[in-house]
Amino acid sequence: MLLSSYAAELKQKAQQGQLRRCKTVETIPIDVGGPQVRVDGRLAVNFSSNDYLGLSHHPRLQAAAIAAVQQYGTGSAASRLICGTNPLVVELETELARFKKAEAALVFNSGYQANVAILQAILGPQDWVFCDRLNHASLMDGCLLSKARWSRYRHLDLGHLEEKLAKAPPQARKWIVTDSVFSMDGDFPDLKGLVALAERYQALVMVDEAHATGLYGATGSGLCQQFGVSERVALQMGTFSKALGGSGAYVAGSRVLIDWLINHARGFIYSTAQSPPVIGAALAAVKLVQSDFTQRERLWQNMATLQRAVVAAGLTHRISVPLQSPIVPVLIGESVDTLRVSDALLAAGYFVQAIRPPTVPPKTGRLRIALSASHTEAQILGLVKALAPLLVG
Ligand SMILES: Cc1ncc(COP(=O)(O)O)c(C=O)c1O
The missing domain is CATH 3.40.640.10 (Type I PLP-dependent aspartate aminotransferase-like (Major domain))
Structure with missing residues (x-):
């Protein structure tokens, strides 16, 4: 009874697509094939991590x-x-x-x-x-x-x-x-x-x-x-x-x-x-x-790969180029839509976090692609291929 006001507000957040939940994410060792994770049991390429140089496993x-x-x-x-x-x-x-x-x-x-x-x-x-x-x-x-x-x-x-x-x-x-x-x-x-x-x-x-x-x-x-x-x-x-x-x-x-x-x-x-x-x-x-600049050079190569793929797929209306950093926002708008695209990407094997208000201003929900030096070219191209049809319309 004393907690019902909290429960009601959480329910309202869920209806607005703004409920936050901590997913269980298990990191797979990087040498097993780029930065991969198991998200709630599902294997996916990790595009949500700030470990930009992959140094956490160095x-x-x-x-x-x-x-x-x-x-x-x-x-x-x-x-x-x-x-x-x-x-x-x-x-x-x-x-x-x-x-x-x-x-x-x-x-x-x-x-x-x-x-x-x-x-x-x-x-x-x-x-x-x-x-x-x-x-x-x-x-x-x-x-x-x-x-x-x-x-x-x-x-x-x-x-x-x-x-x-x-x-x-x-x-x-x-x-x-x-x-x-x-x-x-x-x-x-x-x-x-x-x-x-x-x-x-x-x-x-x-x-x-x-x-x-x-x-x-x-x-x-x-x-x-x-x-x-x-x-x-x-x-x-x-x-x-x-x-x-x-x-x-x-x-x-x-x-x-x-x-x-x-x-x-x-x-x-x-x-x-x-x-x-x-x-x-x-x-x-x-x-x-x-x-040692090896990882940093790899990261910049990966940014160039992503940028080329974004331009080739005609996604520059959602992703600003040139990329300025390994943080690449994909603007979606409403929270429910942002969650939907993020969930669809996870189902396709790519973990890209949906960022919603209040972390960002209202109606600027986005996917936040975080690139790493450890991503392979195939993983980056695969992400763009999976993302393109989800951004139509
Ligand atoms: C710009 C900025 N400052 C500070 C922090 C907080 O750092 P920490 O995660 O170590 O608490 C973050 C993110 O986490 C950040 O993005």
Whole structure:
């Protein structure tokens, strides 16, 4: 009886095609034939994973995780301010600072936790924060919790951002916060223009490189590196959970900001430090992407294959080309239709997640194709062949 209001709302969500359900997905080892999974028992090619470089199965990462467990155990016992910092974490943060051309870095348990903790720590009610309207939910939540004056500009629209910056009091502390590669759209802002604008209005910049770390820039540091603005961005945040094949997150910036976070970021202060195998794998991944470009080149070849197939199948009204990242949205519209196409693809042997509101704006339901270096050409061509008839009309 006391739960009936929850049950009624869930039922309504189901009727609108918006009910979310965790499917059981078993990963099949990559060397058995590209990234395959068993979804609720059905074998399918995985086009839903953010493991863009296929590093989650890389022998170097696995060996590093096993070595870390053997040396330091499976858990880290307490938060770092209580029980101290494992030497592997010190090594990882030193490596990250170098990787990101920053003075210092700090590791968090997840990207969500990092963004909420960072924004809550650096912003107060007297500050102003400017966000791209499609920023990740964790950035939105951090801004909300901070109680700062929060203003959202149109997606990637620097003109709109400038209008908003011009309205803020010149003496106020201002932050501009943006994703680099947007997680549900696969596009990215002109970071050079954004940083120049920030400097003109004396605003600080935080960039979330969750989907760019390991993929862009001369050494895979991310889009800040690709745009040549690493040293002009106050905080470069990113995750180990996507192209780096592990889990957890980092932020890199000036010594003073990292010290501020150690003292104010509640998600850092009040949470048990990451476990040794997670840190061991992250360290191996950060080193690997700087020295071995094989997987990255394969991923870009796969993007070219997908793009050619999309053009040949006449699907450019649903899939924007040129592709800008391994995240390729296929715009459908209504949630029920998006689910229908996703289910049909699964029945054909392709696991492509349906993304629906509130993750994306109303009536912009989409399939989110996530490409990996591990996909074979046949798998990519097979996906487009299965998708084309489902997009007619
Ligand atoms: C842009 C962005 N930031 C942060 C996160 C959160 O990272 P994590 O999954 O490590 O919590 C995600 C996705 O998960 C993301 O897409």
